[in-house]
Amino acid sequence: MKVNRVIPDIKVDDLDTAREFYAGFLGLSDEEFNLGWVARFTSPETGASVQVLTEDETGQTNPVASVLVDDVDAAFAEAQEQGIEIVHPLTHEEWGVRRFFVRAPDGNVFNIVAHPR
Template identity: 65%
Template sequence: MHAIRIMPNLRVADIGAARSFYTGFLGLGTEEFDLGWVARYTSPETGANVQLVTRDATSAEDAAISVHTPDVDAAYAEAQSLGYEIVHPLTVEEWGVRRFLVRAPDGNIVNVVAHRD
């Protein structure tokens, strides 16, 4: 597996209610996207970012982090060969990513994702 970016997924009850803290106080002023259940905010100066998540739209489990990789198919095959529990199968989601969710041995759920170019 080749990770090119790892992003925290913070669980929030309401993205709209949480937005001003992350965009104002923390300075993550750029909203990269907001799907209603997940939104990403980034600092225009530093590139620091975070995703706020209310509840994953298609997976029964929520991920603690999202790991971006250029080859999600290879990562999926490797996770399977190592015997890790796949909690959401390799899927092309309607919002344009290809991803799967895997349980780490410590119990954390990891969203492994590749964006279409």
């Protein structure tokens, strides 16, 4: 599996309040997207970014990070081969990504995701 980027996913109560802190104070002022339950804020100078979410739209739990991979199908097959717990099935989500969630041995949940090409 080739990992292209890892973005922290931070649980928040309210996206607008979160925007004030992450975009305002931290300077992650480019709002790459906002789906009403998840938004990504990115620094225009460095590209550093963070995602904030209230509750995952289709997953049963919130991930701690989103891991962007080049081939999500191959990553899913690798997770299955290694016996890694899948907590959200491989899904093509209505907002355009293809993803699944895995649980690490320490209990943390990761969103393994690829964007359409």
